[in-house]
Amino acid sequence: MTNQQLPFDSSAAQKRCLKYRKRILEVSQQVSALHGAGAFSAIELVDCIYNNLMRQSSDKKDPGRKSPDTFLMSKGHGCMSQYVVLEDLGILSRMDLDLYCKSGGILGCHPDYGNPGIEASTGSLGHGMGLATGMAYAEQKIHQRDGVIYMVLSDGEFQEGSTWEAMMMAANLEIGNLVAIMDHNGYQSFGKTSETHPGFYPILAKVESFGWEVAECNGHDSEAIYTAVKQRRGSKPLMLIANTIKGKGVSFMENQPIWHYRSPNPVEFELAMTELKGVVA
Amino acid sequence: MRNAFADVIYEIGQEDSRICALVADISPAGSIVKFREQFPGRFINTGVAEQAMIGIAAGLALKGMRPFCYTIATFSLYRPFEMIRVDLCYQNLPVTVIGMGAGVIYSTLGGTHHSMEDVAVAGAIPNMTVLAPCDPAEMRLMTRWCATQSKGPVYMRLGKAGEPDLTAKAVDDFKVGKIRYLQRGTDIALVSYGVSVAMAMKAAAKLEALGKSVSVLSCHTIKPLDRAGVEQMLASHKQVAVIEEHVPHGGLGSRIKEIAWESKAKCCLETFSLKDEFIHCYGTHDEILSAHGLNVEKILERLL
Numbered sequence: 345m346t347n348q349q350l351p352f353d354s355s356a357a358q359k360r361c362l363k364y365r366k367r368i369l370e371v372s373q374q375v376s377a378l379h380g381a382g383a384f385s386a387i388e389l390v391d392c393i394y395n396n397l398m399r400q401s402s403d404k405k406d407p408g409r410k411s412p413d414t415f416l417m418s419k420g421h422g423c424m425s426q427y428v429v430l431e432d433l434g435i436l437s438r439m440d441l442d443l444y445c446k447s448g449g450i451l452g453c454h455p456d457y458g459n460p461g462i463e464a465s466t467g468s469l470g471h472g473m474g475l476a477t478g479m480a481y482a483e484q485k486i487h488q489r490d491g492v493i494y495m496v497l498s499d500g501e502f503q504e505g506s507t508w509e510a511m512m513m514a515a516n517l518e519i520g521n522l523v524a525i526m527d528h529n530g531y532q533s534f535g536k537t538s539e540t541h542p543g544f545y546p547i548l549a550k551v552e553s554f555g556w557e558v559a560e561c562n563g564h565d566s567e568a569i570y571t572a573v574k575q576r577r578g579s580k581p582l583m584l585i586a587n588t589i590k591g592k593g594v595s596f597m598e599n600q601p602i603w604h605y606r607s608p609n610p611v612e613f614e615l616a617m618t619e620l621k622g623v624v625a
Numbered sequence: 626m627r628n629a630f631a632d633v634i635y636e637i638g639q640e641d642s643r644i645c646a647l648v649a650d651i652s653p654a655g656s657i658v659k660f661r662e663q664f665p666g667r668f669i670n671t672g673v674a675e676q677a678m679i680g681i682a683a684g685l686a687l688k689g690m691r692p693f694c695y696t697i698a699t700f701s702l703y704r705p706f707e708m709i710r711v712d713l714c715y716q717n718l719p720v721t722v723i724g725m726g727a728g729v730i731y732s733t734l735g736g737t738h739h740s741m742e743d744v745a746v747a748g749a750i751p752n753m754t755v756l757a758p759c760d761p762a763e764m765r766l767m768t769r770w771c772a773t774q775s776k777g778p779v780y781m782r783l784g785k786a787g788e789p790d791l792t793a794k795a796v797d798d799f800k801v802g803k804i805r806y807l808q809r810g811t812d813i814a815l816v817s818y819g820v821s822v823a824m825a826m827k828a829a830a831k832l833e834a835l836g837k838s839v840s841v842l843s844c845h846t847i848k849p850l851d852r853a854g855v856e857q858m859l860a861s862h863k864q865v866a867v868i869e870e871h872v873p874h875g876g877l878g879s880r881i882k883e884i885a886w887e888s889k890a891k892c893c894l895e896t897f898s899l900k901d902e903f904i905h906c907y908g909t910h911d912e913i914l915s916a917h918g919l920n921v922e923k924i925l926e927r928l929l
Binding site: 487512513 | 716
């Protein structure tokens with residue numbers, strides 16, 4: 345059932361993530377706004393969840409849908425990172441991504457429940473934690489199944505009170521099958537979080553004090569992500585704080601707030617693709 | 626009504642293992658305690674955290690459960706409004722949100738506990754069904770319907786306790802989506818929902834004593850509204866009065882006026898509601914309503 349690989353194949357993960365970044369850049373040329381930087385920071389996280397952590401069905405035709413595990417993209421604006429993985433897994437088609445945000449297409453800037461591979465509608469921040477808590481509770485405590493709920497959240501979402509409400513409940517309910525990964529890229533629309541919202545830190549101690557198991561890793565090191573999740577004790581929900589770089593992979597996009605929304609123009613696109621092509625994975 | 630609701634939840638919880646009860650720190654009444662004791666896994670108290678209550682309910686529904694969320698109306702609907710809109714309505718999940726003590730029933734608790742615009746707020750959201758039973762019997766049937774339907778989210782506006790039985794001799798059976806004649810007359814139709822149906826009944830008795838033939842209708846399904854039934858009611862009475870414990874805009878009165886205009890109704894149409902004002906006075910439920918012009922005497926004054 346599981347596609348767990350030992351030893352971890354870092355080279356394969358790097359190749360996939362490079363491919364995903366290029367594909368996101370390609371799709372970016374269809375639209376003026378794409379939230380590309382926030383997708384780039386989460387690529388290794390989403391890749392690792394789908395390709396290394398979630399158990400895949402033996403049904404090759406429809407792998408993700410049949411997984412006993414669930415993925416929830418709480419930072420809905422980062423969904424391009426999910427779409428390219430779903431395309432790679434054959435759950436979304438190439439046509440689906442080619443029609444991104446276009447008339448006749450099914451995919452927009454935020455995930456919609458009902459689309460292939462999309463388990464919940466997100467886009468408004470601060471909703472994922474409640475949804476995931478309910479899903480994890482149903483799986484483990486009501487249905488008594490072994491499904492794991494994996495979720496990627498933005499760091500900005502932890503400014504929503506609803507995230508903390510649900511985190512307290514997740515701890516109360518003792519759901520050890522919830523794996524939340526914070527894409528801690530340190531930037532939000534308005535700027536650098538440590539400057540705009542210094543009270544946000546220290547984050548790890550806050551989460552731990554809410555009754556969660558915590559871990560921290562480099563969010564662009566696929567093996568580190570994998571290991572941190574696999575080493576969890578499993579009696580409490582896990583929060584993995586994945587330290588990432590917004591815009592990771594394209595030097596001029598990294599840590600520049602403007603790239604939170606906008607798509608590269610044709611010249612910038614060529615520059616970015618050239619840079620990615622130079623990467624040897 | 627509150628206790629009857631708890632009884633029904635306990636009953637359907639025994640019949641259907643998908644039924645979950647979520648509360649936000651509201652003291653468990655009557656049979657809710659039995660539900661919690663018998664089905665501890667399907668009972669969740671989120672504490673004073675209504676956004677978590679709705680979000681978790683949505684997550685449960687996404688995994689096949691049929692949750693009921695239960696607390697005082699202002700906190701079940703207003704506080705977690707965006708979770709209701711996005712998690713429940715946008716995703717169209719079969720979750721029932723119960724608004725206890727809706728309207729101004731919590732008369733002495735002040736404006737923070739009055740839900741005077743809940744029908745407008747809930748009814749504005751696509752996919753949402755809005756229900757308001759007039760008595761415990763109607764509430765039982767309605768709750769059973771909520772537990773078995775798969776169409777999407779429901780907001781159910783409930784009273785508190787001690788509502789009289791108003792539907793034992795009803796002309797029509799209860800059917801979600803159909804306006805219900807409790808008694809049928811030819812001169813005046815009094816249409817209402819929820820606890821205000823009792824006021825309509827009292828007004829009807831006075832009007833009948835004065836020689837009028839009066840219909841009383843429970844419009845328990847405010848959304849989707851029974852348009853054909855409303856048109857028929859408007860066409861078959863000389864006078865129609867809408868009575869609701871709700872602000873004047875966005876409630877049943879507004880909707881029936883729309884239908885009256887569109888269907889070129891000939892009857893005289895009166896609406897009785899709360900004022901478009903917050904309530905800053907105290908007293909019994911009836912005293913609060915009277916201060917806003919909602920009582921039998923005011924209704925008779927305008928209809929006669």
